[in-house]
Amino acid sequence: xxxxxxxxxxxxxxxxxxxxxxxxxxSIDEICERFEVKHNELVADLTLASMVGVYxxxxxxxxxxIIDDGRVWVHYALSFDRPLRLTPEQALVLVAAGSGLLTxxxxxxxxxxxxxxxxxxxxxxxxxxxxxxxxxxxAPAAVLEQLQEASRLRLQxxxxxxxxGRDERTVRVVDPLxxxxxxxxxxxxxxxxLRGGERLFRVDRVRAVRRLESAFDRPAPSDGLASFVAEPDxxxxxxxxxxxxxxxxxxxxxxxxxxxxxxxxxxxxxxxAQPWLERLLLRLGxxxxxxxxxxxxxxxxxxxxxxxxxxRYEG
Amino acid sequence: MASSDRLERLFNLTATLLATxxxxxxxxxxxxxxxxxxxxxxxxxAFERDKEALREMGVPLILxxxxxxxxxxxxxxxxxxxxxxxxxxxxxxxxxxxNFAASVVQLEGVSGLGAVWKLRSIASPATASDADGAAGxxxxxxxxxxxxxxVEAWDxxxxxxxxxxxxxxxxxxERRPAVFAYNxxxxxxxxxxxxxxxxxxYLSGFDHLRHEERSYRLDRIAGTVELGxxxxxxxPSTSIPGARLQPWELxxxxxQIARVLVDGDQAHLARQAVGNDAVIDERVDGxxxxxxxxxxxxxxRSFVLGFLEHAEILEPPELRxxxxxxxxxIVDRAKPRPRALRTSRSTRKRTAT
Numbered sequence: 001x002x003x004x005x006x007x008x009x010x011x012x013x014x015x016x017x018x019x020x021x022x023x024x025x026x027s028i029d030e031i032c033e034r035f036e037v038k039h040n041e042l043v044a045d046l047t048l049a050s051m052v053g054v055y056x057x058x059x060x061x062x063x064x065x066i067i068d069d070g071r072v073w074v075h076y077a078l079s080f081d082r083p084l085r086l087t088p089e090q091a092l093v094l095v096a097a098g099s100g101l102l103t104x105x106x107x108x109x110x111x112x113x114x115x116x117x118x119x120x121x122x123x124x125x126x127x128x129x130x131x132x133x134x135x136x137x138x139a140p141a142a143v144l145e146q147l148q149e150a151s152r153l154r155l156q157x158x159x160x161x162x163x164x165g166r167d168e169r170t171v172r173v174v175d176p177l178x179x180x181x182x183x184x185x186x187x188x189x190x191x192x193x194l195r196g197g198e199r200l201f202r203v204d205r206v207r208a209v210r211r212l213e214s215a216f217d218r219p220a221p222s223d224g225l226a227s228f229v230a231e232p233d234x235x236x237x238x239x240x241x242x243x244x245x246x247x248x249x250x251x252x253x254x255x256x257x258x259x260x261x262x263x264x265x266x267x268x269x270x271x272x273a274q275p276w277l278e279r280l281l282l283r284l285g286x287x288x289x290x291x292x293x294x295x296x297x298x299x300x301x302x303x304x305x306x307x308x309x310x311x312r313y314e315g
Numbered sequence: 316m317a318s319s320d321r322l323e324r325l326f327n328l329t330a331t332l333l334a335t336x337x338x339x340x341x342x343x344x345x346x347x348x349x350x351x352x353x354x355x356x357x358x359x360x361a362f363e364r365d366k367e368a369l370r371e372m373g374v375p376l377i378l379x380x381x382x383x384x385x386x387x388x389x390x391x392x393x394x395x396x397x398x399x400x401x402x403x404x405x406x407x408x409x410x411x412x413x414n415f416a417a418s419v420v421q422l423e424g425v426s427g428l429g430a431v432w433k434l435r436s437i438a439s440p441a442t443a444s445d446a447d448g449a450a451g452x453x454x455x456x457x458x459x460x461x462x463x464x465x466v467e468a469w470d471x472x473x474x475x476x477x478x479x480x481x482x483x484x485x486x487x488x489e490r491r492p493a494v495f496a497y498n499x500x501x502x503x504x505x506x507x508x509x510x511x512x513x514x515x516x517y518l519s520g521f522d523h524l525r526h527e528e529r530s531y532r533l534d535r536i537a538g539t540v541e542l543g544x545x546x547x548x549x550x551p552s553t554s555i556p557g558a559r560l561q562p563w564e565l566x567x568x569x570x571q572i573a574r575v576l577v578d579g580d581q582a583h584l585a586r587q588a589v590g591n592d593a594v595i596d597e598r599v600d601g602x603x604x605x606x607x608x609x610x611x612x613x614x615x616r617s618f619v620l621g622f623l624e625h626a627e628i629l630e631p632p633e634l635r636x637x638x639x640x641x642x643x644x645i646v647d648r649a650k651p652r653p654r655a656l657r658t659s660r661s662t663r664k665r666t667a668t
Contacts, residue, residue: 006321007368011429013326014372015436034435036428048319052326054334055347080330082399083436087373090430092484096474097420097427098413100511113416116409123403126488130550134420134511136471138587162584167623169580180470184514207583275623282620285641286648303649306642308624313639 004041012037013045017063017080025071046072091124100134104181105141136181139203144179146209147188151176156214159188160207167275170194173212177221179203189221235271238292240264245287248280271297278305324350328365329374333398338381338390366391372429374398400433410434422480423473474511477533482540483509483518490550492543493520495536500524504531505548521548561589562614563607570608573615573634578602578625585622604629616641 004012016035020026032039050065063076086094098117101107108114126132150157157176162169172194179188186203198221236255241248243263248254258266271277274297281288281302293299327348332339341362345351351358369376375397381390405413413434417427479495486493486506494503506520507528516533563573577585579601586594589605596604609615616638619626628635 004318005368006318006325007372008429009318009322010325010329010368011372012432013322014329015432019436035432044319045322048323049326051323052330054327054330080333082402083433084398085373085375085400086430086433087371088481088485088488089425090373090427090433091488092481093422093425093427093430094413094417094434095484096422096511097416100420100471100474101416111412112406112408113412116403116405116413117416119403119405119409120413123401124488126484131487131508132484132510133508134474135513136420140583140587162581167625178470180472182472182514183475184512204587205584278623279621282623282642282645283617285645300649303646305623306645309620309627310639310642310646312624312627313635313642 009041009045011084013049014080014084016042016045017049017074017076018083020072021074021076021081025073027071028067029070031072043067046074049074086124095121095124095126095132096134099132100136103134103136105139105144135184137184137186137204139186140206143206143209144186144203146211147176147203147206148179150209150211151179151188154215154217156212156216158210158212159201160209161201162205162207163273164202164205165273165276167273169207174199174201175216175218177218191216191218235274235277235297236268236294237271237277237290237297238266238268239284240266240289240291241284242287245284248284248288252280266291274301277301282306282309320350324348325365325368329369329393332376332391332393333395335392338377338379338392340381340388340390344391400437402437405434405437410437420471421473423476425476475514475516477516479518479533479536479540480509480516482542483533486540486542489545490548491545492523492547493518494541494543496538497531497536502531504529507550561607562617563609563611565614566611568610570610571631571634573607573609573631574629575605575607575615575619576602576627576629577605577622581622581625585626588618609634612637 012035016031016037019034020031028039028042031037032042035042037045046065046067049063052063063074063080066073066075095117098113098120102109102114102117121131147157154175156173158171158173160169160171172192174188174190174192174194176188176190177198179186181187188201188203188206190199190201191197192199239248240260241264246263246265248269249257249265249267252269254267254269256266256268260266269277277297278301281290282305290299290302293301298304327350328344331344331348339347341359344362345358351361366376374393376391376393377397378389378391381388414431417431421427483493483506485491487509490505492503492505494501496502501524503523504518504520505523506518508519510517510519510530517530518533519528519530521527522529564570574595575585582597582601582603585603585605589607593605593607594603595606598604607615612634615628615634619628619638628638
């Protein structure tokens with residue numbers, strides 16, 4: 001049985017009828033394709049529509065549906081000649097999708113999407129530029145396009161990548177498996193020949209791409225690869241946070257949170273790379289106190305980093 | 316009951332309420348619409364469910380007094396002028412572009428299918444004008460931009476949603492003030508815009524409590540959102556895109572102009588973050604100087620520290636000194652050495668200080 005509810009079937013039917021009525025006998029195949037409906041479901045729903053009428057059921061008030069030789073004609077005297085208005089959810093879906101896609105580097109800012117969105121927004125009384133803004137992520141257009149193309153053609157690329165966590169720049173060869181926008185960022189999911197494993201790269205941190213002529217053959221990438229997954233043997237740090245630093249808990253995966261008096265928190269964080277911890281502690285300043293660190297981290301990480309930066313100011 | 320029977324009843328109900336020129340009472344509906352049970356209580360339950368289904372689809376079902384009834388009685392109808400999708404005048408290629416967008420950029424848990432059906436339902440103007448040979452449209456509707464390989468290239472994860480998103484979208488469109496709790500206070504806000512930035516939804520608008528434009532993270536809004544009457548305020552034509560504010564711009568008062576030097580290795584990241592217009596100098600070694608209007612010193616500090624030793628504040632001297640003092644305090648505080656923490660949490664030793 002179909003999983004479509006009666007309400008959804010009616011919604012689909014109310015969309016199909018005006019369109020069929022405005023055309024001279026479109027083919028069943030064409031209707032099925034346009035409205036993404038199966039052949040037998042369409043015929044069943046149209047047959048049902050032909051039985052609809054209004055009290056006191058005089059013939060001129062019925063919807064007439066003719067199905068003949070694989071084509072469909074609809075004639076009617078009811079007010080079903082216009083599509084049903086959009087619900088607020090549906091309006092939001094269209095406006096958000098349109099303005100989101102428009103921010104993708106490489107999408108024509110004056111093309112059919114921009115024109116259609118502007119027209120639709122006007123009828124909905126929203127200004128697509130001023131009332132909604134969807135940012136799928138920062139990314140240099142040229143880099144994004146090169147990566148998408150290489151991924152589609154399944155060709156290896158050499159990328160000049162800045163690893164933010166490690167604070168280092170490296171050039172490496174990767175097999176670009178998938179380019180995607182997630183949670184406001186563009187990511188490249190790739191097999192990394194430098195580290196010998198699948199990795200997630202932020203496209204905005206790719207400085208340059210060089211396409212190689214070598215093709216790669218790998219299965220589809222695994223789903224749900226996170227940008228940082230804590231390993232059991234990663235370094236750990238235990239911090240005491242002032243109330244003003246509670247954002248740390250929202251922003252990073254903390255492994256343990258203990259509420260302390262006065263709105264203070266004690267948290268344990270996994271540390272993927274030392275520069276990441278340096279930045280966090282430097283930003284927190286007096287709001288973040290290191291209580292303990294695992295053996296492999298220098299206990300005065302923040303002070304050492306602060307001294308390196310101060311050298312610039314004193315020089 | 317079977318889906319087809321219910322579909323037929325819903326369709327009959329819609330047709331009846333669209334065709335009537337006066338509101339129909341529940342009793343009249345039971346009489347005129349085929350498919351309802353005879354038992355009064357069972358009818359009531361079925362009718363309630365049907366009303367809910369129609370409203371979910373976007374059918375404007377209104378309840379109003381029936382004229383001339385003694386005693387007063389209320390009835391239902393669907394005003395045809397409110398039922399219809401106002402024709403946005405979309406060309407076929409524009410309809411397909413919007414459908415394509417809806418297939419690529421999705422909202423978590425919100426079905427875009429109904430929206431796509433409704434847009435596809437719009438009879439394309441090209442069809443009407445084809446007959447008299449006046450068609451000026453290219454037939455680009457036929458080359459669908461939504462075929463499989465392209466969708467693969469546009470791999471965009473569903474945008475997260477939030478229970479307040481649709482109410483705020485309605486509030487922005489209809490210019491209705493919104494009342495909600497934020498940071499433990501009740502705010503009344505004229506909602507101007509919605510932004511999705513860095514993976515989060517924000518609402519910006521005029522806050523009547525603070526008497527200024529503010530932005531709010533939707534996931535931090537607790538409880539319910541109440542909307543006031545429509546057309547209650549005018550949207551300023553240049554509303555400040557609140558969520559687009561950079562960390563050093565969060566704050567009020569006269570901005571200080573700061574200059575920050577960023578080394579060549581990280582110059583492209585700084586450029587992306589601040590925009591090309593803020594870059595006032597490019598040096599031969601690849602480093603750049605960016606100029607920022609600062610109303611929030613902490614925000615500037617966080618931005619600059621993000622580059623570790625690859626950046627420094629050049630000017631003004633006060634902000635440069637402030638950064639030095641901040642860093643010196645970190646060096647000073649590190650004097651008493653913290654205890655060691657083992658990697659494996661189960662064997663971590665705690666000692667009282």
